[in-house]
Amino acid sequence: MxxxxxxxxxxxxxxxxxxxxxxxxxxxxxxxxxxxxxxxxxxxxxxxxxxxxxxxxxxxxxxxxxxxxxxxxTIHFPDATPEMLDTLRRERDRMTERINCLIRNRDSVSEYLAEVSKGWRPGTAPSSAPAQERVPAGA
Amino acid sequence: MxxxxxxxxxxxxxxxxxxxxxxxxxxxxxxxxxxxxxxxxxxxxxxxxxxxxxxxxxxxxxxxxxxxxxxxxTIHFPDATPEMLDTLRRERDRMTERINCLIRNRDSVSEYLAEVSKGWRPGTAPSSAPAQERVPAGA
DNA sequence: TTGAACCCTCACATATATGTGAGGGTCAAC
DNA sequence: GTTGACCCTCACATATATGTGAGGGTTCAA
Structure with missing residues (x-):
């Protein structure tokens, strides 16, 4: 195309x-x-x-x-220098940190929304459907 | 301070x-x-x-x-307009998407690393090999 | 009282991801 | 053969997060 x-x-x-x-x-x-x-x-x-x-x-x-x-x-062995593998490992760990940070903060936002909608004026339907969860935390 | x-x-x-x-x-x-x-x-x-x-x-x-x-x-009800709550919900969903994307990709990287280390020449420690190989693109 | 080690504001510089547009080909349909 | 919808390269513009430095106060201790 x-x-x-x-x-x-x-x-x-x-x-x-x-x-x-x-x-x-x-x-x-x-x-x-x-x-x-x-x-x-x-x-x-x-x-x-x-x-x-x-x-x-x-x-x-x-x-x-x-x-x-x-x-x-398809793993390209010749392409993977030890330096690249090190970078990859560091980057994997960095991704894990980002994931955990995002999870923590998303959960806080979710909690906040839940509490607000609980205490909110009961006349209004807040229409909150959490699009959530599928989260193991492994490295 | x-x-x-x-x-x-x-x-x-x-x-x-x-x-x-x-x-x-x-x-x-x-x-x-x-x-x-x-x-x-x-x-x-x-x-x-x-x-x-x-x-x-x-x-x-x-x-x-x-x-x-x-x-x-400490929830500030007066501060939370319906528009802000909507933004918040959208943002929560967006964070979830990011999380899932990161997890998916991090797991792929992990898998790759696992397979490389399994198939690697068993005599050499992964971070002390002679760094002389074809290097088409990388750090 | 001088100097080092702080602090201030202001403004310009950089990197990264992206938009926008000029000037100009290619191609198919009318 | 002209038009419109594609495509090309090149180059300048924007937004965001950050660095750097000039020009100048404040504090404190030697």
Missing amino acids: RIGELSERTNTSRRLLRYYEEQMLIVSTRMPNGYREYDERFVDRVMQIRGLLDAGLPIRIIKQILPCLDKPR | RIGELSERTNTSRRLLRYYEEQMLIVSTRMPNGYREYDERFVDRVMQIRGLLDAGLPIRIIKQILPCLDKPR
């Missing part, structure tokens, strides 16, 4: 797709006329990138963990 | 503490000479802010959820 379709399907501006390519998070082949050509799996890939970005990871880190995230898990 | 001590105890530059104040995440009283004065609880408060920031939340959101995070849970 061309960049326009990928853009629509991932809800990501063309500008950003080109930026991610420049940052080497994704690649594209070129058609004879110079247009970028993407194959299907880039839809998921781009959405994964968006998710990580939204979760607060910077591009330079995403670039490093992206090779670990292939779905049929 | 003055800004220098808070800075050291929270590992946050003075510049940033002033910035957080300007953004109204924290407040300070002033001593007669104009120096900022903070009380103990700002140590935790600032660390909480740092955690949320590191987890990817922007300051304008942190500002909104901060009132829900007081430890002895």
Whole structure:
């Protein structure tokens, strides 16, 4: 597909797709006329990138963990230097810290909302349906 | 305490503490000479802010959820407009999405690391191998 | 009384992720 | 063959979090 379709399907501006390519998070082949050509799996890939970005990871880190995230898990031994593995371990721990921080704070917000809706004027229905929970905490 | 001590105890530059104040995440009283004065609880408060920031939340959101995070849970009913509660609910859901995204990806990284360490040449300790291999992209 | 170690404000600089637009090709439909 | 919807590169603009430094007070101890 061309960049326009990928853009629509991932809800990501063309500008950003080109930026991610420049940052080497994704690649594209070129058609004879110079247009970028993407194959299907880039839809998921781009959405994964968006998710990580939204979760607060910077591009330079995403670039490093992206090779670990292939779905049929193809490990590239030659690519994994000990330095990269160390970085990966540190980053995994950092992600765990972020997760725990977010969980703690989200739970506080949830609690607050629960208490407010309990004590709130009983005439008004607060319509709060917690979209929550699926949280083991392991490293 | 003055800004220098808070800075050291929270590992946050003075510049940033002033910035957080300007953004109204924290407040300070002033001593007669104009120096900022903070009380103990700002140590935790600032660390909480740092955690949320590191987890990817922007300051304008942190500002909104901060009132829900007081430890002895003092709910300010008059402050909570229905709009703010809606924002809060949306933000809680957004945090949950981030959490799940981070968990998913962290688990993938963990898995990758586990598989690499299993399949690695058993003679070599993972952080002391001769660092001479093809390195196409990485740190 | 001088100097070190604090503090103040103000303002410009940087990095990162993103938007916007100019100037210009390609291609299919009318 | 013109039009409209695509695409390209390049470059400047914006927002956010942060660094850095100038120019200048305050406090305290040697």
